Amino acid sequence: MKKILWTGAVALLLITSGCGADKFVKKGDQHLAIGEYFEAAAQYRKAYMHTPIKERDKRGERAFKAAECYRKINYTARAIGSYMNAVRYHYPDSTTYLYLAQMQQKNGDYKKATENYKLYLEKDPDNVLARNGLEGCVMAPRWKEIPTDYSVKKEPVLNGRRTDYSPVLYGDEWDQLYITTTRPQTKGDELSGITGIKNSDLFLAEKDEKGKWLQPKEFESEVNSNYDEGACCFSPDGKTMYFTRCTSDPEYPRYAQIFTASRSDATWSSPQPLEITKDTLSSYAHPAVSPDGNWLYFVSDMPGGLGGLDLWRIRITSDGLGGAENLGEPINSPGDEMFPTFRPNGELYFSSNGHPGMGGLDLFCAKQDSTGKWNVENLKYPMNSAGDDFGMTFEGLHNRGFFSTNRNDARGWDHIMSFEKPDVILSVKGWVYEKDGYELPDGIVYMVGNDGTNLKLSVRSDGSFVQEIKPHVKYIFLGTCNGFLNHKEELQVDTSRVSKEYVLQFALASITAPVLVENVFYEFDKADLTPESTESLDRLVKLLEENPNVTIELSSHCDYRGNDQYNMGLSQRRAESVVNYLIAHGIAKDRLSPVGYGESKPKVIKKKLTEKYPFLHENDTLTESFILKLPEDQQEICNALNRRTEFKVLRTTYGLFDEMGNLLKEALTGKETENQPTEE
Template identity: 65%
Template structure:
């Protein structure tokens, strides 16, 4: 009987041992694919199947379980598993470092500091541990030193799953990534244990209120995992992260690109940023000038962990010339989720710099020598959890971000933030002179402080740019098919919030352009003093566009002798040319033409706003005018009496040696 009991006990132990080994084998297979959630399930089973007397194995399996929990942000579970690894005398001192990391996230700063010190006794040169100790010792003080940010959970955007990486497109659309049930596919993600993420979009209604997220039905969503998107400055190109699934290959991320046509997005294509096909690429961000794509990668040549890199966007929308941002931005830890404010400030999240816990948000500014200076955003924008994925509402220090603070599952949610500050802004409009807005226009902003920005205007031709006091700026409005318009600007006010308004009327290259208020002495070709003021604006325009030649055309109404009107209009055109030459414009750039009554005015759509009795396309000929009431006849005659210029060439002096 006794021998039978011994056999049964030994058999049970063998079954436990075989079961544990089998669970470990499955866990390692999942781990090789980067499926941390699935691996954690197996390591947890293996740990429970390992007898307490097997202290070495219990310690190893507790540590492996803790690592999986840490990777999927199960902070409390990871902390418990690391403590078990310590209890079973896990052989590597790294367990104290990661236990301290989890304790810091759980606001247990005293024990976190203690375990950082234990680890540093073994690895005194470890920079991450030194920064962790500094963080644990200072976290309470940092929390008391409020940054002034107002932070609020934005329930309209959130679900019962993860919602993260918000990104504004213009001021009326917000894209976000979410693992909510409406995401495509039914398969659970082996990394997180929930569905793969998809893109959702929120829009503002007619009252300016945000609506609930709706899944995007375009091709940018797939059954794979999508997240962390950004847009080019013109809003027509989208870059985003996609994690591909392959049951026989480790999980890796790529950056994809999609372009917008009307209201839909094209089928995405993978971006080939380097020749390295074994590394991951994620978290794209386009610089405000549209010339660089910033991204995150674990490829060799960095500072360690995940680093922020950048690659130039070439003229043909390809990529070339990869650069690591280096120190002080990158550390041996992880730097992720880069994003920009329109003024060029770079924001990113890091667990390698001293911080509250998890990922903290930092702001990097470049000085005149292109050197970076860093500033950690304070509490409550930063917290003990992971804080990342900022998006800004235009030039203002407000917007949205994501954080897993106060979530037991480690799931992310979207928060709003705002920091009251004094801002000087220029609100501008670019439009066709005598016409409407130019939504394809660009505005270049150059300042003597090193500012150099390229801005794509909105659909209504407007733009907003932040400026600094006591800086001399030049703003240049441009659009294909139109002449440039330049304005000098300086804001002398500091310490207040103020908006300046500038107009950028661009003359057409293909159509005659009216010169307002060019008047002549009665029945003469002599210019009035008021006319000289208006013509000086034309002098400025010609100086801003030095490669154009123009025709100056003078027109009369139909009253009077036709031959005399032709002669008088020619003399008046010549008077304008003489004034321009006297003002420094080269004679060969100017051609005076008197049209008399031969080219009556054609009514444009813009003219209807001032003269509602007219119709677009009507020609103000003598026959047309004589059918109108006397008052309207006089208005039409005054419209015909005009001086216009027309661009003849755009290559003047361009090819001369």
């Protein structure tokens, strides 16, 4: 009787266990259908534990499903255990060996990974992922024995107690760092069904007055929400942010989407979705803008790729986005290519688990040759590890910055590390600003070199730009801004053993306001120019040569002392002296109009001048009555400011039309007027 009762109890237990297991599988399938891998893995694990050992097929299938979910959320150790259970119960899908090998490789167990790659290749000998994985297992130990020149370092101040990844340097001095984080301070209270931790937000770290990084914090913006945000980038001018957002829906899969936000003062505007294609069943993530601002690179699983996630790009135009194009081989592979980013020199960096590597996502550098073909290189150790390495950001032109990795983290959580590689960099830093005024953030600098270089450089908010240059190349830089005359600079440098930065100044003359010609001196009470005036007048000659379609009025002014009629005559003769100098140095006479104003047009103070003379205020007019109210030493300063030589632009169409008003052939071909400002 006891034996009968015991047998019945065991049978009942097996029946109820089997029913419970099926219930867990059903729940797991529901979570998996909407991409909630963490929740799905928990249900499949329960199903596996409640499945009787005799039901070997079901245990194998449920172990495999759990393993797949663990693999997708970087629970590497659990994925390995579940795949091994699937193998133990002879799960028939041969990809079990491929994925098991990948996880073992990601765990740094290259010997076991090699065995399982070989087992899989017996069934599918032409599989690219398996072949590349096997090659990586062979190369990784060698790379560790002979590390590259990169140095990497943990950055505790930038990391929290959860996952932190995809750092992006920002700001004119690269003193701001945006990171993606899941630390407890992020918005929302719910845990993600995908990862089991909170949804990610963008946080901002800044440097203190000593140049040390402070801990990342939330920043004032509508960019962050209760959804997942992260993996951001910025346009070259810093005015537009692109970032990834993953919304959630309890009934449908989540598709990542790229959003944009615009910089307004010190905050970012309300984000707007960016429609890359009409396809609403594909993901679009990890944006990166090319250094010239003409292309948006991104990651997608949309049709037309080579497998998994691929790198794509789409042209950015003034009329919107163009058509998306796949980067193809050799960048994309049958695996996943993700997290693209650029160095200013045009090198494309990305991460891949499809090319031969050390395990997980490896960092790669892609360079284009003269024919436009991409050449791809693994960054090797120590930039890469057995874990996931991805999300690089560079400090300007330098080969240093930050990246993210989950190496040595048993939970698979990502953390920020810094990197640096010794590099000799020759660069030019230019400043575009108004003569007698401030920076011109809307300025454009055209850079042309005799090696074929032809770039259009936008300046930053402080009017500056930084660009790498090559030795022994002759460069011409043309500084332009709407409403201002052009200014040209030339530069050619030799080879250097150390990094060096050359500085160029682009002081642009206004088309709409009088421009002071500094350091023009005359003999006392005469119109004769002194030798000290030569340098300044030669710069004016150069300016007129660079802007051949401009005519100017050249004016001379006196202070209030002396007879009005005498001052008028003296100033006229002085203006004529300057014009005669310009004519003698090759400037056409009909481009120049000398005018003497005497004391009739006292100087109006611009804001910039108040920095040098604090007793003056913007828009003060230095009339006789104004000056006489000042102390004697300040009176002399104001009188000196009134004694000046200026020019103002009269026309910007000189030489463009014939006597009948027809546009000349030279103007049509652009030979004389390329990059010249048009008449306002």
